[in-house]
Amino acid sequence: LSIDELSRKKLDLTAEELTEEKALAYSCLS
Structure with a gap:
């Protein structure tokens, strides 16, 4: 896993x- 993939997954989760x-x-x- 590259750092980019890891941070992207974290951002998606957030x-x-x-x-x-x-x-x-x-x-x-409502």
Whole structure:
């Protein structure tokens, strides 16, 4: 694994988590 691949996977994970948290927050608000 190159550093680029590793950091890209970490960024993808973070983005997914943020999206899930946003969806959760929206469903709680509505």
